[in-house]
Amino acid sequence: MDVIDPTAVQRAVFVVAERHDVLDTPWHAERRVQFVYVSEGVLTVRTDSGLWVVPPHHAVWLLPGALHRASALNPVVIRTLCADTEAVPVPAENCVVSVEPLIDELLLAAAQFGADYPAEGPEARLIDVIVDRLPLLAAAPLSLQYPRDRRILRIADALIAHPAQSGVLDELAARAGVTARTAARLFVKETGLTFGQWRQQLRLLIALERLGAGTSVTRVAFEVGYNDVSSFIAVFKDSLGETPARYFR
Known part of the structure; x- marks a missing residue:
């Protein structure tokens, strides 16, 4: 062509x-x-x-x-x-x-x-x-808005670089030079999601990318921060309506 x-x-x-x-x-x-x-x-x-x-x-x-x-x-x-x-x-x-x-x-x-x-x-x-x-055509929940505030963006960047890290907002906010209360407020204001929802959506999107590249469900689950595969599959199905195996079938 x-x-x-x-x-x-x-x-x-x-x-x-x-x-x-x-x-x-x-x-x-x-x-x-x-x-x-x-x-x-x-x-x-x-x-x-x-x-x-x-x-x-x-x-x-x-x-x-x-x-x-x-x-x-x-x-x-x-x-x-x-x-x-x-x-x-x-x-x-x-x-x-x-x-x-x-x-x-x-x-x-x-x-x-x-x-x-x-x-x-x-x-x-x-x-x-x-x-x-x-x-x-129906919209699909496969996007993620980044925060604009530089302090909150530092938290987002840290999670993007290492999605499996288990730090709570208090720890991540302290490293970014902001209080956890301010960070929580700004996540909602600038992304429309709570911190927990934002991190879960980030993990879901990174998981989709890696599953599409052929990485196993078990490996992806641990790479994006889940302690067991069944929890990851449950979150995936709740968000996208199918298990990872059926989604890519």
């Missing part, structure tokens, strides 16, 4: 397909909004304000202009819908959504002709159907 330079495309909406054995892009920003669908593998997207992990049959909305980087530890197959902001219903912020089988097939078909299609005809109508379906 020919490589498409998105900056040179005149069409308002088009789809490109890619496969990477591993992926680690530099920090960059796009002028178009992107709807990045993962058909195989797990994609991780980071900005200075948050983290999004995209497993198979999910997609991430990436708004234009924001610096971000994407990575995948193992092979990943993605199909990306690129669009001018006025051509698609753009969400208010970056988010992950579940993708129905119909959209999967339509994106696959649209990737076959890419940006090379007439303004009127079956290809344009196929694109229109995709655009019409996008607002109907």
Whole structure:
């Protein structure tokens, strides 16, 4: 398949397909909004304000202009819908959504002709159907907002670097030079989550990334800070509706 330079495309909406054995892009920003669908593998997207992990049959909305980087530890197959902001219903912020089988097939078909299609005809109508379906896709709880306060960000960075550490908020706050009470208040104010909820979501997203890379459930459970596998599986199922084994089946 020919490589498409998105900056040179005149069409308002088009789809490109890619496969990477591993992926680690530099920090960059796009002028178009992107709807990045993962058909195989797990994609991780980071900005200075948050983290999004995209497993198979999910997609991430990436708004234009924001610096971000994407990575995948193992092979990943993605199909990306690129669009001018006025051509698609753009969400208010970056988010992950579940993708129905119909959209999967339509994106696959649209990737076959890419940006090379007439303004009127079956290809344009196929694109229109995709655009019409996008607002109907359900959001998935696969993102994490970073705090902005530098003191609280020190706590977040410590947990990101070592998700298995078991320190309580009092200890982590003391190292960051802030009281536990202030830290607890700021976590809720800046992320919408309590400290405990934030750490659990971080562990879940890191676990998803590592499970998608083929690491065993047992190893991942201990790597992200659980003392027993059954507790990890219970949290995973409560958050995502399936056990890890069924989620990646």
